[in-house]
Amino acid sequence: MKVLVINAGSSSLKYQLYDMTDETVLAKGLVERIGMDSSILTHKPTGKEEVTEVSEILEHTTAIRKVLEKLTDKEHGVLSSVDEIQAVGHRVVHGGETFKGSALVTPEVKAEIRRLFDLAPLHNPPAIMGINAAEVNMPAVPNVVAFDTAFHQTMEEKVYLYPIPKVLYKKHRIRRYGAHGTSHQYVSRVAAEFLNRPIEELKIITCHIGNGASLTAVKGGVSVDTSMGLTPLEGLMMGTRSGDLDPTVVTFVMNKEELSISEVNSMLNKHSGLLAISGSSSDMRDITDGWEAGKPNETLAFEMYEYRLRKYIGAYAAAMNGVDVIVFTAGVGENSAIVREKTCENLSYLGVELDKELNKVRSGEPRRISTPNSKVEVLVIPTNEELMIARDTLQIVQESK
Ligand code: ADP
Secondary structure (H helix, E strand, O other): OEEEEEEEOOOOEEEEEEEOOOOEEEEEEEEEOOOOOOEEEEEEEOOOOOEEEEEOOOOHHHHHHHHHHHHOOOOOOOOOOHHHEEEEEEEEOOOOOOOOOOEEOOHHHHHHHHHHHHHOOOOHHHHHHHHHHHHHHOOOOOEEEEEOOHHHHHOOHHHHOOOOOHHHHHHHOOOOOOOOHHHHHHHHHHHHHHHOOOHHHOEEEEEEEOOOEEEEEEEOOEEEEEOOOOOOOOOOOOOOOOOOOOOHHHHHHHHHHOOOHHHHHHHHHHOOHHHHHHOOOOOHHHHHHHHHOOOHHHHHHHHHHHHHHHHHHHHHHHHOOOOOEEEEEHHHHHHOHHHHHHHHHOOHHHOOOEOHHHHHOOOOOOEEOEOOOOOOEEEEOOOOHHHHHHHHHHHHHHHHO
16 A cells, blocks of 8 residues: 655645555655745655756645655656555644544544644644645545644643643643654654563653654553643754743743844744744754864753753653663754763763763664663654554554555
């Protein structure tokens, strides 16, 4: 069975085509600048040259049509016909409290995703555009939606509620939802498989640290706490996001600097984090380079980032009354040996012992970076949200037949 996975943003659309008989990627690519005058389609068939095409793509329906043309192209294609695609899986950021797992797209499901626009105004609308575009281009093909929030729906009320007037939860559903759920679920499962231990017995802390970053406490295979909240702003210090701060900072700054709601949102989401403290970059490569060169601003940014990450690991070890496995994943987690080393250095009280040489190895495969004596297994596991979505899509479509 061939499954197309789509991740639609407001002006971009990423895709991966899987052959689910052996879970191989047949092709992947990206459409950028949708709605602008020169849109760019980058298509990479596995084992063949990447191709780039510039054209006018005004909306998502045309974007998917162009992608399907590329997938069936004589020279750059991997399919003889679009009919070979048997299902489409879509990434959706917010599933609210309704979606506790992935779901087959129906008119009711679409209506519910629309109802959740309020909670993810930037992310859920393009997801609906992606679904509609797939339906127009492939009317006979079933669509499945996978939500970034779904994995965290197992959190208890005492964990997901904020200690603010309860009427706000009743009226507006203000609570912790979390994000990166597909990634946290995927890497926690791979960790258990890698260690050859039943996930039901394990207390795992998954650190998904990329541009956006979140930690999850996974106990017995389910999410019991996660660091992102109502929106992906809470929790860790990130590339351009502040993470945790005293909520009064927001009202204080709005008052003193005469900022509007959108200005303060922009400040906290786009002009904070590593970028704000270093004054130079949101990219961890630049930050660690600056730290190694002894630059004071980059050094402070690096130390704050690592300190906040380590505090959260400690918090989740406390939340689960222990930790068996720490997993590092995503851009920073998979690639930055120095972030992993410095974070683990001060986790010796948990019995964490890092093998510094293993930590430096780069492989693109799941691997252990702790010593045999370490009381906590420390693993690096490349995340694969698209594969997780493709697996869910296959399962749901097969069950619906
Ligand atoms: P996103 O959250 O956008 O999906 P990724 O998970 O791809 O992002 O992470 C991207 C980030 O990963 C980059 O901004 C950079 O900070 C970091 N990164 C990538 N490679 C390295 C590296 N070799 N060393 C340190 N950080 C890296």
